[in-house]
Structures are given as C-alpha cells and as structure tokens.
Amino acid sequence: MNISTAYASGRLTIYLGGELDHHAARETMQSITELLDEYLPRECALDFSGLRFMDSSGVALIVRVSRRMRELGGRVWIENPAGQTRRVLEAAGVERLVQVAAIGGKT
Amino acid sequence: MNIKNYITLDFPSNSANEAFARAAAAAFAAQLDPTLEELGDIKTAVSEAVTNCIVHAYPNELGRVRLRLRILDEDTLDITVRDWGVGMDNVRQAMQPLFTTGGEERSGMGFTIMQSFTDTLHVRSEKGKGTTVSMRRRIFRRGRHG
Numbered sequence: 187m188n189i190s191t192a193y194a195s196g197r198l199t200i201y202l203g204g205e206l207d208h209h210a211a212r213e214t215m216q217s218i219t220e221l222l223d224e225y226l227p228r229e230c231a232l233d234f235s236g237l238r239f240m241d242s243s244g245v246a247l248i249v250r251v252s253r254r255m256r257e258l259g260g261r262v263w264i265e266n267p268a269g270q271t272r273r274v275l276e277a278a279g280v281e282r283l284v285q286v287a288a289i290g291g292k293t
Numbered sequence: 294m295n296i297k298n299y300i301t302l303d304f305p306s307n308s309a310n311e312a313f314a315r316a317a318a319a320a321f322a323a324q325l326d327p328t329l330e331e332l333g334d335i336k337t338a339v340s341e342a343v344t345n346c347i348v349h350a351y352p353n354e355l356g357r358v359r360l361r362l363r364i365l366d367e368d369t370l371d372i373t374v375r376d377w378g379v380g381m382d383n384v385r386q387a388m389q390p391l392f393t394t395g396g397e398e399r400s401g402m403g404f405t406i407m408q409s410f411t412d413t414l415h416v417r418s419e420k421g422k423g424t425t426v427s428m429r430r431r432i433f434r435r436g437r438h439g
Contacts, residue, residue, distance in 0.1 A: 205312060207311050207312065207340055207344065208308055208311055208344040208347065208348065208398075209308035209309055209311050209312065211398065212398065215398075239315075239333075239336065239337075239340075241337055241340040241341055241344065241403075241406065242341055242344075242399070242400045242401075242402040242403045242406050243344065243398070243399075243400070245400040245402050246397065246398055246399050246400035249397075249400060250397055269329065269330070269333060270330075270333030270334075270336070270337060273330070273333065273334070273337075273410075274337060274406060277402075277405065277406050277409035277410065278400065278402040278405065278406060279390075
C-alpha cells in the first residue's frame with residue numbers, strides 16, 4: 187500500500203494506492219489513525235483513484251475511519267473509486283454509511 | 294459436467310498469500326477470455342474466501358489452505374477454497390451480512406461479496422474439521438469461435 191496526503195483548510199485528503207486486502211489493512215489503518223491524530227481534520231477524503239484492488243477488509247477500514255472522524259466531530263467521504271473497488275463498495279452497501287463521490291466530485 | 298482444465302494449490306495460511314491466491318486465480322481464469330470486470334469479480338471472491346481461512350479457520354496458527362480451480366463445460370469457472378481448521382457450527386449465521394466474530398478489523402461482508410460476485414456459493418463446515426467454500430462463475434463468451 188502507498189499512502190500520501192494533502193491538507194488544506196481543515197480538509198485532509200488521503201490517497202491510497204495499491205491493493206487493500208486483509209494483509210495490507212492493519213498497517214494502512216495504523217497509518218491513517220496516525221494521520222488523523224496529527225492533523226485532527228474537520229473533513230477527511232479517502233481518495234481511491236490509485237487503488238487497484240479492495241475486498242471486505244477495506245470495507246472494515248472505511249467503517250473504522252468513519253467512526254474515528256465522528257469522534258473528532260468531522261466527517262469522511264470516498265473519492266474516485268474505479269472498477270473493482272467501486273463494485274465492492276456497491277456490493278457491501280458502503281454508500282449507506284459513507285458518501286462516495288465521483289471524479290472531481292465534492293459533496 | 295465436463296472438466297476442461299484444473300489446478301490445485303496448497304499454501305500456508307500466511308496473509309501474504311492472499312494476493313498470490315487471487316493473482317493465481319486470475320491467471321488461470323484468463324483462458325476463458327474474461328472481461329476486466331469478470332477478472333476483478335473472480336479475484337475478489339477468491340480473496341474473500343482465502344482471507345476467511347487465514348483469519349477464522351486458523352486463528353492462532355498457520356494451517357493448510359487449498360485452492361482448486363476448474364473449468365467446467367467450456368465457460369464456467371469452479372472455485373473451491375478448503376481448510377482443515379476450526380470449522381463452524383452455524384454456517385447460516387456466518388453468512389449473514391455484517392455478522393463477524395473477527396472484531397473491528399472485519400466487516401462481516403465477506404460472504405455477501407462472494408455471493409454478489411459469483412453465480413453460486415455453497416459452504417460446508419464442520420466444527421473441528423474445517424470448511425469448504427465452493428463458488429461458480431460463468432464467463433460469457435465474447436466473439437469466440439469454435
């Protein structure tokens with residue numbers, strides 16, 4: 187997993203790249219938790235445009251990030267999921283919990 | 294049922310093998326000339342089934358996982374993921390959306406995703422003996438001849 191970030195005016199964008207499976211999820215969640223604790227953002231965008239693969243381990247990660255952002259009094263959404271990643275989000279019903287925005291989309 | 298081709302892979306329940314198992318499944322399925330979307334579905338289903346073995350079947354040790362792939366009747370991929378781990382009493386409960394015994398690192402959506410991405414899903418399990426997950430996915434023919 188590759189993780190990079192951009193921060194501006196209370197919004198932290200976390201770019202995830204690679205394959206988010208059970209093997210990668212624990213370390214990825216640890217990195218995201220550290221980023222949220224460091225920036226304490228009001229808004230967090232998870233940018234999935236670089237994600238080539240995700241399974242239900244990624245769904246669990248999204249749920250945890252969503253919970254952490256609620257604790258911080260902020261919110262999270264997902265940006266730019268493509269192909270396989272989008273199909274997994276749809277099959278798991280993630281949009282009922284977290285907003286999923288299209289390319290260039292905001293809220 | 295006409296078996297055109299098959300492979301069997303045995304590997305330890307090491308989480309590093311999740312990526313290997315789904316890549317192997319995709320490589321084997323390539324002979325059916327699947328679309329990218331179909332390949333993604335196959336990789337996802339295999340990843341979910343293999344992850345279940347690694348997380349649930351062998352919670353405190355490394356055990357053996359077997360991935361068998363077969364091509365049936367020219368156009369159907371048959372996927373079997375088997376373990377000899379702890380097994381389950383209640384398969385129906387395990388298959389319910391959001392049900393998990395895996396804590397916050399698991400979503401409870403693994404079987405739901407397997408069901409969404411395959412045509413048929415069967416799960417057999419016996420406490421103390423292990424679990425076998427069987428899935429089939431038809432790959433539609435695209436302009437193939439003969």
